Amino acid sequence: MGMATESQFHVLAVDDSLIDRKLIEKLLKNSSYQVTTVDSGSKALEFLGLHENDPNTPSVSPNSHQEVEVNLIITDYCMPGMTGYDLLKKIKESSSLRNIPVVIMSSENVPSRITRCLEEGAEEFFLKPVQISDVNRLKPHMMKAKNKDQQQENQEKQEKQDEESEETEKSEPGSQQPQQQHQQQQQQQQQSNNNKRKAIEEGLSPDRTRPRYSGLTVV
Amino acid sequence: MDVGQLQRQFTDYTASLFREGFLDDQFTQLQKLQDENNPDFVFEVVSLFFDDSEKLVNNMAKALEQQTVEFKQVDAHVHQFKGSSSSVGAHRVKNVCVTFRNFCEQQNIEGCKRCLQQLRHEYSLLKSKLETLFRLEQQIIAAGGSIPMVE
Numbered sequence: 001m002g003m004a005t006e007s008q009f010h011v012l013a014v015d016d017s018l019i020d021r022k023l024i025e026k027l028l029k030n031s032s033y034q035v036t037t038v039d040s041g042s043k044a045l046e047f048l049g050l051h052e053n054d055p056n057t058p059s060v061s062p063n064s065h066q067e068v069e070v071n072l073i074i075t076d077y078c079m080p081g082m083t084g085y086d087l088l089k090k091i092k093e094s095s096s097l098r099n100i101p102v103v104i105m106s107s108e109n110v111p112s113r114i115t116r117c118l119e120e121g122a123e124e125f126f127l128k129p130v131q132i133s134d135v136n137r138l139k140p141h142m143m144k145a146k147n148k149d150q151q152q153e154n155q156e157k158q159e160k161q162d163e164e165s166e167e168t169e170k171s172e173p174g175s176q177q178p179q180q181q182h183q184q185q186q187q188q189q190q191q192s193n194n195n196k197r198k199a200i201e202e203g204l205s206p207d208r209t210r211p212r213y214s215g216l217t218v219v
Numbered sequence: 220m221d222v223g224q225l226q227r228q229f230t231d232y233t234a235s236l237f238r239e240g241f242l243d244d245q246f247t248q249l250q251k252l253q254d255e256n257n258p259d260f261v262f263e264v265v266s267l268f269f270d271d272s273e274k275l276v277n278n279m280a281k282a283l284e285q286q287t288v289e290f291k292q293v294d295a296h297v298h299q300f301k302g303s304s305s306s307v308g309a310h311r312v313k314n315v316c317v318t319f320r321n322f323c324e325q326q327n328i329e330g331c332k333r334c335l336q337q338l339r340h341e342y343s344l345l346k347s348k349l350e351t352l353f354r355l356e357q358q359i360i361a362a363g364g365s366i367p368m369v370e
Binding site (some may be wrong): 022026 | 245248249251252254256257259263264267268271298299301303305306327333
């Protein structure tokens, strides 16, 4: 299923309203995307293989690819339980999911809400009801993410080769760190960043609300 | 009646629904999404809307009957109704929802009750109008014609 025809992008649509799910599904299908719809943020995370209970350690290890590839997530903002914003944050905090573009939809035009979502890494903010012209804006985001993924894959391949040659050549001690270790360190850093953010949210250091997004910015 | 006459009737009737504000452009958007893969798309979405509406209106009525009215709860139902009505292009219903939400915010129980009455009225009016429209559609198809696109 994950290996559907190469040209077909797969979009995960999240909305608690059945009517809106039908609408967005039809809009996306008419643009010949493969579509999966779910009615809540937690079901979306489940579909993506990320479990809610332990937010710091994704149950999916960062190296294993998702079973079903998702090229974009489009989610309603206002949902009972986990909001679209909460879902966005969880995705951008996850090392395995953060490259998936996220688009937020909302029936209310609240500027602070829009800013908040864009700062957290959402690609677009659509006012509901979503129109065909909105859906036409999704493709570039998916293309960009796909290119980025491919670059990363190539890089990883290259790094693996480098590592192998390093092993045989015996590298100088202390010179270049093996890539894997480096990646692990980055991950640890990410986690401590997450913890920091939590502390800020709990109000322990209210003067430092700005750097909040720094760890999450997606280019 | 021949197909041409039915089609003209359909076009005029649809136009009147837009003119009188029952429907807005979102309904046209729905019609544009309908295709041979899904020839009943508009009907399906509108049926969902009517099922949903009945539930929501009942919930609002129940919430407004309580001794101490939880306006937040009433507002949550109205918010949902506003969303679904704007998604199908039910323009007048949506407008009543906007007023209704203001009364919720002001915690104005009389205003809320008036809006609920209005919602019921607008909703059943729209329902019978759309039923007429769908019946015309069926007659056109039964007579071997195609549904004219109304802009």
